[in-house]
Amino acid sequence: xxxxxxxxxxxxxxxxxxxxxxxxxxxxxxxxxxxxxxxxxxxxxxxxxxxxxxxxxxxxxxxxxxxxxxxxxxxxxxxxxxxxxxxxxxxxxxxxxxxxxxxxxxxxxxxxxxxxxxxxxxxxxxxxxxxxxxxxxxxxxxxxxxxxxxxxxxxxxxxxxxxxxxxxxxxxxxxxxxxxxxxxxxxxxxxxxxxxxxxxxxxxxxxxxxxxxxxxxxxxxxxxxxxxxxxxxxxxxxxxxxxxxxxxxxxxxxxxxxxxxxxxxxxxxxxxxxxxxxxxxxxxxxxxxxxxxxxxxxxxxxxxxxxxxxxxxxxxxxxxxxxxxxxxxxxxxxxxxxxxxxxxxxxxxxxxxxx
Amino acid sequence: xxxxxxxxxxxxxxxxxxxxxxxxxxxxxxxxxxxxxxxxxxxxxxxxxxxxxxxxxxxxxxxxxxxxxxxxxxxxxxxxxxxxxxxxxxxxxxxxxxxxxxxxxxxxxxxxxxxxxxxxxxxxxxxxxxxxxxxxxxxxxxxxxxxxxxxxxxxxxxxxxxxxxxxxxxxxxxxxxxxxxxxxxxxxxxxxxxxxxxxxxxxxxxxxxxxxxxxxxxxxxxxxxxxxxxxxxxxxxxxxxxxxxxxxxxxxxxxxxxxxxxxxxxxxxxxxxxxxxxxxxxxxxxxxxxxxxxxxxxxxxxxxxxxxxxxxxxxxxxxxxxxxxxxxxxxxxxxxxxxxxxxxxxxxxxxxxxxxxxxxxxxxxxxxxxxxxxxxxxxxxxxxxxxxxxxxxxxxxxxxxxxxxxxxxxxxxxxxxxxxxxxxxxxxxxxxxxxxxxxxxxxxxxxxxxxxxxxxxxxxxxxxxxxxxxxxxxxxxxxxxxxxxxxxxxxxxxxxxxxxxx
Numbered sequence: 001x002x003x004x005x006x007x008x009x010x011x012x013x014x015x016x017x018x019x020x021x022x023x024x025x026x027x028x029x030x031x032x033x034x035x036x037x038x039x040x041x042x043x044x045x046x047x048x049x050x051x052x053x054x055x056x057x058x059x060x061x062x063x064x065x066x067x068x069x070x071x072x073x074x075x076x077x078x079x080x081x082x083x084x085x086x087x088x089x090x091x092x093x094x095x096x097x098x099x100x101x102x103x104x105x106x107x108x109x110x111x112x113x114x115x116x117x118x119x120x121x122x123x124x125x126x127x128x129x130x131x132x133x134x135x136x137x138x139x140x141x142x143x144x145x146x147x148x149x150x151x152x153x154x155x156x157x158x159x160x161x162x163x164x165x166x167x168x169x170x171x172x173x174x175x176x177x178x179x180x181x182x183x184x185x186x187x188x189x190x191x192x193x194x195x196x197x198x199x200x201x202x203x204x205x206x207x208x209x210x211x212x213x214x215x216x217x218x219x220x221x222x223x224x225x226x227x228x229x230x231x232x233x234x235x236x237x238x239x240x241x242x243x244x245x246x247x248x249x250x251x252x253x254x255x256x257x258x259x260x261x262x263x264x265x266x267x268x269x270x271x272x273x274x275x276x277x278x279x280x281x282x283x284x285x286x287x288x289x290x291x292x293x294x295x296x297x298x299x300x301x302x303x304x305x306x307x308x309x310x311x312x313x314x315x316x317x318x319x320x321x322x323x324x325x326x327x328x329x330x331x332x333x334x335x336x337x338x339x340x341x342x343x344x345x346x347x348x349x350x351x352x353x354x355x
Numbered sequence: 356x357x358x359x360x361x362x363x364x365x366x367x368x369x370x371x372x373x374x375x376x377x378x379x380x381x382x383x384x385x386x387x388x389x390x391x392x393x394x395x396x397x398x399x400x401x402x403x404x405x406x407x408x409x410x411x412x413x414x415x416x417x418x419x420x421x422x423x424x425x426x427x428x429x430x431x432x433x434x435x436x437x438x439x440x441x442x443x444x445x446x447x448x449x450x451x452x453x454x455x456x457x458x459x460x461x462x463x464x465x466x467x468x469x470x471x472x473x474x475x476x477x478x479x480x481x482x483x484x485x486x487x488x489x490x491x492x493x494x495x496x497x498x499x500x501x502x503x504x505x506x507x508x509x510x511x512x513x514x515x516x517x518x519x520x521x522x523x524x525x526x527x528x529x530x531x532x533x534x535x536x537x538x539x540x541x542x543x544x545x546x547x548x549x550x551x552x553x554x555x556x557x558x559x560x561x562x563x564x565x566x567x568x569x570x571x572x573x574x575x576x577x578x579x580x581x582x583x584x585x586x587x588x589x590x591x592x593x594x595x596x597x598x599x600x601x602x603x604x605x606x607x608x609x610x611x612x613x614x615x616x617x618x619x620x621x622x623x624x625x626x627x628x629x630x631x632x633x634x635x636x637x638x639x640x641x642x643x644x645x646x647x648x649x650x651x652x653x654x655x656x657x658x659x660x661x662x663x664x665x666x667x668x669x670x671x672x673x674x675x676x677x678x679x680x681x682x683x684x685x686x687x688x689x690x691x692x693x694x695x696x697x698x699x700x701x702x703x704x705x706x707x708x709x710x711x712x713x714x715x716x717x718x719x720x721x722x723x724x725x726x727x728x729x730x731x732x733x734x735x736x737x738x739x740x741x742x743x744x745x746x747x748x749x750x751x752x753x754x755x756x757x758x759x760x761x762x763x764x765x766x767x768x769x770x771x772x773x774x775x776x777x778x779x780x781x782x783x784x785x786x787x788x789x790x791x792x793x794x795x796x797x798x799x800x801x802x803x804x805x806x807x808x809x810x811x812x813x814x815x816x817x818x819x820x821x822x823x824x825x826x827x828x829x830x831x832x833x834x835x836x837x838x839x840x841x842x843x844x845x846x847x848x849x850x851x852x853x854x855x856x857x
Contacts, residue, residue: 038406041429104675106774107551134581136682168684190591220591224615226638226645227590258605260614262649290606291656331757336699337655 033064107131122152129161133168141165156185163195172202190219194227197234206238214249225260228253232266236273243274261287268304277308295324295338299345311352318345318352405431407481408455409563411474411488412570414601416623417608418466418493421574422601425457425474426563427481433457437472441486444473458601467494488571491540496609496622499660499799499824503537505530505573506665506793508545508708511582512771514561515550522790523565523771525809530792531569533807539794541623542573545708545767546580546634546667553583555595561771563599576602578630579617580667580708581685589617589638602630611653618646620653626797627659627756631666633689633707640688647692654700660754660821661802663795664697665706669766671726671782674710675775679725691723694762701756703802703819704795708768711775713791713806715815716782717741718749718761730781736761740784741817743803748818754800755821763819765804767793785815800824 014022043057079087111128118124129144142165148158159182166175179196186192197212213231217223228250235246250267254260264287271280281304288297302317325333325342332338405427415422423435430453436444448461457474464470469491473483482488494500507526512519549557563570577600579589587594592615602619606612609622610629617632631650632638638646654662670690672678678686686709697705698720718741722734732738739746741763751760764782769790777788791808800823806815 038428110551130585136684191588194590216590220593222592224590224592224617225613226615226617229645230639257614258612260605260612261652262614262645265652291611292658293656296655329755331701331753331755332658335701335756335758337651 033061033068036060036064104131104135120151122148122150122155122158125151126155126158126161129158133161133165136168138165138169154185156182159185160189160192160195163192163199167195167199167202172199175199176203188219190216193219197230201230201234206234207242210235210238210242210245210249217252223253223256225253225257225262228257228263229266232270236270240273243270246270247274259287261291268300272304272307277304280304281308293324293328293332293338295321295328296341297321298324299341299348302345302348306348306352315349315352318349321345322349403429404479405429405455405476405481409559410567410571411472411482412563413490413572413574414576415460415603415608416490416493416574417603417621418495419464420460420462420607421464421490421492422458422460423472423474423490424459424601425482427455427457430455431476433459433474434477435459435461435472435474436480436484437461437470439470441471441484441488444471444484449477456598464492466492467498467500468492482571487568490572490574493540493574493608493622494624496624497659498624500624502541502624502626502797503534503539504541504543504663504795504797505534505539505569506543506545506706506767506795507548507770508667508706508766509547509580509711509768509772510544510565510770511548511550511553511557511561513565514557519550519771520565522809526770526790526792526807527566527569529807529809529811530794532811533794533805533813538569539573541628542569542575543628543663543665543706544575544577545665545706546578547582547708547768548577548580549595550582552585553580553595554586555598557586558595558599575600576621576628576630578666579632579634581634584634589615589632589634592616611649611656613649613653618649622659624797625660625799627657627662629653629662629664629702631664631689631693633666633668633685633693640685640692642692647696650693651696651700654697654702654756657700657756659756660800660824661704661797661819662697662700662702662756663704663706664702666693667707668709669707669714669764669768670694670705671716671722671764671780672707672710672712672714672766673726673778673780673783673786674712674714674766674768674788675777676710678780679727694723698762699758701753701758701760702762703751704804705762705764706793707764707766708770710766710768710777711773711788712766712769712777713785713787713789713793713814714766714777714780714783715785715806715817716764716780717784718751718763718819719782720759720761722782726781732781734782741819742815743818744816748801748820751819751821753821754824763804763817765793767791767806784817787814789814 040058043060108128108131111124111131115124115128125144125148129141129148132141132144145158145162148155159178163175163179163182166178176196176199179192179199183189183192183196193212193216197209197216200209200212210231213227213234217227232246232250235242235249247267247270250263250270253263257263264283268280268283268287271283281301284297284301284304288294291297298317298321302314302321305317306314322342322345325338328338407425408428409426411423411425413421413423432453433450435448437446438444448459450457450459469489471489473480473488475481510523513523549561551557579587579596583596587596597616600616602616603621604613604616604619610620610627613619617638618630620627620629629650632646641647666689668685668689669676670678670686672686676683676686678690681687717735717739718737719729719734720736722729737749741749749761749763751757753760769788770792771790773788773790777786779786789808791806791814794805794807796803800821802819804817805813808814
């Protein structure tokens with residue numbers, strides 16, 4: 001083929017090194033695609049919940065190969081126009097930019113560089129807004145959220161982030177409004193409902209807040225105790241007529257997670273407010289049986305018995321608590337929490353005895 | 356284009372349009388067809404034996420159980436074999452359901468015992484079965500014996516760049532050099548272990564691929580950092596952070612059941628550990644909130660000789676974050692709300708990350724405001740450096756949790772990088788912008804801590820010393836009779852590790 005390529009062919013002939021480079025370079029995109037293949041089963045498992053995933057997931061192999069085939073002529077044209085070396089070097093450098101982590105300024109700088117590389121990508125403004133939010137730089141965060149909205153008005157996450165920002169800043173009414181928009185787009189977001197619940201609680205609308213907490217719990221795969229406790233607290237603060245509902249919510253939590261002391265002790269306090277002292281005492285005893293230090297609970301039992309109109313039994317419980325504290329080592333007795341409890345029990349006994 | 360295939364060796368180096376006239380076009384076309392055909396066939400060929408994607412790691416240890424986890428590329432059954440020696444893995448625990456996230460609890464173990472193990476399927480061992488794969492069950496709560504803890508913070512830079520990766524590995528290697536054969540029993544992660552946003556692949560690259568030789572032996576206890584929050588959510592307990600770890604949430608390892616992996620506690624020997632979620636998104640940090648109330652219950656029930664609390668955001672720092680900056684809300688909130696609580700219930704050591712530096716306080720108490728409020732040492736219980744070879748150890752009057760006897764606060768946030776302009780916070784005894792990690796040794800009534808940098812130098816050392824336990828009278832049954840033995844000062848210290856292995 002010597003010289004058959006015409007006048008543009010240079011005189012130097014290719015040899016083994018050039019052949020190796022050529023074949024190696026041509027194999028790289030092939031290897032890039034092939035290396036995805038062993039991960040296919042894992043991708044299939046990961047996206048199992050997505051409709052048509054059996055068809056869509058293998059496309060990660062097919063589409064790059066198709067792109068390779070379809071784009072090659074255009075890459076050739078581009079190479080002819082700008083030069084092969086320039087195109088290859090540019091292509092190599094483009095993906096090498098990484099997001100460094102460092103101080104706040106460094107993080108902002110890194111995000112800013114990403115934005116400069118793709119100034120119309122709304123997600124990148126959201127990412128930078130999250131960094132500003134982390135440092136409570138409200139004005140900068142709002143500016144980035146606004147920019148994100150310009151480029152993608154439908155991006156629901158921006159409403160959530162704005163909700164976080166507004167709620168943290170104390171503007172619960174505005175937070176609620178943007179969270180309404182977020183939840184309209186993401187109607188099963190547990191985090192969204194939990195945040196709106198807190199905003200509504202701040203606005204003095206406990207029933208709606210409790211309803212949001214219930215949704216937040218319902219949309220959680222694994223519920224933790226915090227949302228159950230916050231819901232119960234809001235309902236019990238809403239008035240006595242909601243105490244039964246608060247209690248049922250805590251029992252749901254106990255059934256779901258297990259007999260956590262935090263849930264059980266919250267239930268005890270609600271039983272006391274309802275006036276079911278016997279039930280409260282039973283719950284307290286069950287919840288604290290495993291505690292090595294029983295004094296705080298013995299004293300609380302005394303308070304429940306006193307409220308139930310049983311001063312003799314109450315005095316006995318107070319005294320048991322005091323005696324147990326006396327048996328503790330000196331450094332434990334002097335812990336402020338336990339010392340205050342002992343003092344409280346002594347005052348109650350004095351009151352019962354009319355001193 | 357002629358259409359004939361030209362021998363590769365004969366292809367001239369061409370420029371511009373001549374390229375299209377050469378035979379290379381035919382060759383390229385042939386390769387493209389080959390690629391498409393190979394791609395079409397590959398999914399069918401991809402199924403085979405599972406391959407480890409995350410090496411085995413150990414979590415949620417108790418005196419009688421441990422959770423072994425690992426990840427494979429394809430779903431398979433989960434089998435752990437274990438026994439007293441690597442050659443006698445005679446016990447098997449199996450989870451039949453195919454999964455890629457393997458999580459096997461081994462129960463019915465003896466306390467304070469070493470077991471060798473392997474992980475894999477019923478027909479294939481993927482890792483272990485050798486002298487390098489073993490775990491040690493916890494001693495019963497209250498047991499006084501040497502305990503070693505490794506502490507790293509903000510270690511996830513390996514997911515971002517090669518420099519961070521090199522530094523993280525150097526920190527790990529010098530830790531291994533420091534401890535020699537006496538590996539840590541426990542490993543505390545202070546958050547930000549997967550940069551920049553805690554995705555699954557960042558956890559693999561930034562954490563699991565960096566420490567395989569540590570996590571196969573040492574029980575792992577994480578706390579959530581702000582970068583993990585990029586992909587995980589504490590409200591829903593979902594995302595890569597929660598999917599990767601198993602924490603003791605029901606009091607199974609001691610402490611009061613929290614019911615959530617966002618915050619939890621456990622006992623190991625005579626030390627009580629508490630992990631708190633300071634990362635704010637979703638967790639209510641208010642006084643009287645669920646986490647605060649749980650912490651108070653947990654501290655009230657705690658009667659360990661030492662108490663160590665760890666969370667991500669430092670209450671005192673002048674590194675890449677500034678605890679005097681009102682915009683650093685989490686730092687303020689934790690200092691103002693949680694520090695009074697932990698000090699009133701006698702916490703000895705508080706560990707954090709977040710600032711990419713090492714900062715370690717003197718023994719302090721009651722400092723909940725700006726740094727200027729302790730500018731002249733008003734909050735110092737002991738303003739010395741705590742180094743037994745220098746100013747002397749911090750002496751505390753009580754063995755156990757006693758209120759307001761002083762707490763040491765340490766920021767260990769440089770386990771894969773350092774950054775920011777570090778200055779001295781007035782409470783700090785040592786401050787250093789250099790990569791490293793901390794080793795804590797607890798032995799009876801003495802706690803020793805060392806900061807080992809990425810060059811292997813011990814940059815800081817301090818000791819908290821408490822009174823020795825009251826002599827315990829033990830009825831000692833011996834062949835042919837019985838006798839009384841006293842555990843005294845000398846015997847309590849006999850098994851102490853050397854203060855510095857290097």
